[in-house]
Amino acid sequence: MNKINLEEIKEKLIAERELLIEKLKGNDLSVDDSETPDPVDLAVRNYSKNVMLAVSENESRQLLLINEALERITDDEYGVCQNCEQDINPKRLNAVPWARYCLSCQELLEQGLLNED
Protein backbone atom coordinates (compact mmCIF):
# COMPACT_ATOMS: atom_id res chain seq x y z
CA MET A 1 0.00 0.00 0.00
CA ASN A 2 1.82 3.03 -1.21
CA LYS A 3 -1.17 5.08 -2.21
CA ILE A 4 -2.89 7.95 -0.55
CA ASN A 5 -6.42 7.64 0.62
CA LEU A 6 -8.01 10.89 -0.44
CA GLU A 7 -11.02 10.47 1.81
CA GLU A 8 -8.75 9.97 4.78
CA ILE A 9 -6.59 12.95 3.82
CA LYS A 10 -9.66 15.08 3.40
CA GLU A 11 -10.92 14.10 6.84
CA LYS A 12 -7.54 14.92 8.36
CA LEU A 13 -7.47 18.31 6.67
CA ILE A 14 -10.97 19.18 7.77
CA ALA A 15 -10.28 18.09 11.36
CA GLU A 16 -7.08 20.14 11.41
CA ARG A 17 -8.93 23.12 10.00
CA GLU A 18 -11.58 22.97 12.72
CA LEU A 19 -8.85 22.85 15.33
CA LEU A 20 -7.09 25.89 13.88
CA ILE A 21 -10.29 27.87 13.65
CA GLU A 22 -10.99 27.12 17.31
CA LYS A 23 -7.47 28.25 18.23
CA LEU A 24 -7.76 31.43 16.22
CA LYS A 25 -11.07 32.19 17.88
CA GLY A 26 -9.42 31.70 21.28
CA ASN A 27 -6.80 34.31 20.39
CA ASP A 28 -9.51 36.76 19.62
CA LEU A 29 -10.35 37.48 23.24
CA SER A 30 -9.98 41.21 23.25
CA VAL A 31 -7.89 42.88 25.93
CA ASP A 32 -9.82 45.27 28.11
CA ASP A 33 -8.36 48.69 27.34
CA SER A 34 -10.97 50.73 29.15
CA GLU A 35 -8.98 51.60 32.28
CA THR A 36 -5.76 53.57 32.15
CA PRO A 37 -3.00 51.01 32.60
CA ASP A 38 0.36 51.80 34.17
CA PRO A 39 3.39 51.58 31.81
CA VAL A 40 4.58 48.19 33.06
CA ASP A 41 1.16 46.71 32.64
CA LEU A 42 0.97 48.19 29.18
CA ALA A 43 4.34 46.73 28.18
CA VAL A 44 3.25 43.30 29.36
CA ARG A 45 0.03 43.60 27.44
CA ASN A 46 1.76 44.68 24.26
CA TYR A 47 4.20 41.85 24.61
CA SER A 48 1.51 39.21 24.91
CA LYS A 49 -0.42 40.86 22.10
CA ASN A 50 2.62 40.50 19.84
CA VAL A 51 3.08 36.87 20.83
CA MET A 52 -0.56 36.22 20.05
CA LEU A 53 -0.24 37.94 16.71
CA ALA A 54 2.76 35.80 15.83
CA VAL A 55 0.84 32.68 16.79
CA SER A 56 -2.18 33.58 14.75
CA GLU A 57 0.02 34.47 11.77
CA ASN A 58 1.39 30.94 11.75
CA GLU A 59 -2.02 29.51 12.18
CA SER A 60 -3.61 31.68 9.52
CA ARG A 61 -0.90 30.59 7.15
CA GLN A 62 -1.54 26.95 7.91
CA LEU A 63 -5.25 27.51 7.49
CA LEU A 64 -4.50 28.88 4.04
CA LEU A 65 -2.41 25.82 3.15
CA ILE A 66 -5.18 23.53 4.36
CA ASN A 67 -7.79 25.35 2.30
CA GLU A 68 -5.53 25.13 -0.73
CA ALA A 69 -5.05 21.41 -0.20
CA LEU A 70 -8.81 20.89 0.03
CA GLU A 71 -9.25 22.86 -3.18
CA ARG A 72 -6.68 20.68 -4.90
CA ILE A 73 -8.61 17.59 -3.80
CA THR A 74 -11.77 19.07 -5.34
CA ASP A 75 -9.91 19.97 -8.54
CA ASP A 76 -8.36 16.53 -8.71
CA GLU A 77 -4.86 18.00 -8.51
CA TYR A 78 -3.97 16.78 -5.06
CA GLY A 79 -0.56 15.26 -4.39
CA VAL A 80 1.29 17.14 -7.11
CA CYS A 81 4.18 19.41 -6.22
CA GLN A 82 3.28 23.05 -6.85
CA ASN A 83 6.77 23.73 -8.14
CA CYS A 84 8.10 20.82 -10.18
CA GLU A 85 4.75 19.09 -10.75
CA GLN A 86 6.07 15.71 -9.68
CA ASP A 87 3.98 13.47 -7.47
CA ILE A 88 4.61 14.11 -3.80
CA ASN A 89 5.64 11.06 -1.81
CA PRO A 90 2.48 9.51 -0.26
CA LYS A 91 4.31 9.06 3.04
CA ARG A 92 4.94 12.79 3.13
CA LEU A 93 1.31 13.52 2.32
CA ASN A 94 0.11 11.27 5.10
CA ALA A 95 2.38 13.07 7.55
CA VAL A 96 1.80 16.58 6.19
CA PRO A 97 -1.48 16.47 4.24
CA TRP A 98 -1.29 20.20 3.43
CA ALA A 99 2.18 19.94 1.87
CA ARG A 100 2.50 22.08 -1.24
CA TYR A 101 5.83 20.78 -2.40
CA CYS A 102 7.72 17.55 -2.77
CA LEU A 103 10.60 17.01 -0.40
CA SER A 104 13.30 18.35 -2.74
CA CYS A 105 11.36 21.52 -3.49
CA GLN A 106 10.59 21.97 0.21
CA GLU A 107 14.33 21.82 0.87
CA LEU A 108 14.97 24.43 -1.80
CA LEU A 109 12.34 26.59 -0.20
CA GLU A 110 13.91 26.28 3.22
CA GLN A 111 17.28 27.22 1.77
CA GLY A 112 15.70 30.29 0.22
CA LEU A 113 16.29 28.96 -3.30
CA LEU A 114 12.66 28.77 -4.24
CA ASN A 115 10.37 31.75 -4.52
CA GLU A 116 6.90 31.19 -3.24
CA ASP A 117 4.17 33.06 -5.00
Ligand SMILES: [Zn+2]
Ligand atom coordinates in the same frame (compact mmCIF):
# COMPACT_ATOMS: atom_id res chain seq x y z
ZN1 LIG B 1 8.83 19.51 -6.35
